[in-house]
Amino acid sequence: MITKITHTCIYVLNQDSAYDFYVNKLGFKVHTDAPMGEGARWLTVTPPEQPELEITLFLIAEGAMFNKETVSTMTALIKKGTFGAAVFTCKDLLATYEELKAKGVVFKKPPTKEFYGMEALFTDDSGNWFSLSQANS
Amino acid sequence: MEQYEKLYLYKRIVRAKLFIDDHYAENIDIDNIADQANFSKYHFIRLFKSIYGKTPHNYLIKVRIDKAKLLLSADVSVLETSMAIGFDSPTSFTAVFKKLVRKTPSEFQKEAKTRNAAINRNPFLFVPNCYAETNGWIK
Structure with missing residues (x-):
């Protein structure tokens, strides 16, 4: 029986920039930041109130996992905003929206009433987009 | 309106x-x-x-303690950490830190140092093997 997700992955175009976005703008915590040799880096962050879920900020780079063509295709798709990477939740969407906007986060959709609560959409520094939601109380 | x-x-x-x-x-x-x-x-x-x-005061304390954890993990001394985050004295800092983190700053720093050393010694202990293999990090 599967019990939990421990790791998930967001593909990013630059790990330094992703670190700044997820840690300094979104307020995530660094879980592991380990050099893996030859310039490779294992970088995981956790949502502030979910320390057991590691989100890997995985660099799209040519190597054993991706060939040159795949890197080019993936980079173009991410930049284009093709991928919705996750749904985040917060206690107060309007406050979180105002704070993230003040920190320079780009929103594709402002807080909007939905049947389940409120939702806004924002993109990360690579181009991945996320839903930010607040459930009806 | x-x-x-x-x-x-x-x-x-x-x-x-x-x-x-x-x-x-x-x-x-x-x-x-x-x-x-x-x-x-x-x-x-x-x-x-x-x-x-949280009240603004409790939020301020939380921000200070979060920053303290980062500094202590980066091997900054308890004294320097307490000064860098706006506490009047290392004694009051230690008391607040212990109350919120349930360990002293020194204990926290010792644990962080041990973990950082383990990462540097063998980072593969912290990476799921499927990722390490797929990336060619494990030959």
């Missing part, structure tokens, strides 16, 4: 929260913070707590 007023109110409270985030190391108090939001002190505390679940 009501929605507009609500958004304006949120902007002011968020401004105060960001003021704490930026000035946590300085000698700031509730009056400074309430000034940032143009509220009376008690109205401000009530609104801040309704949005963030």
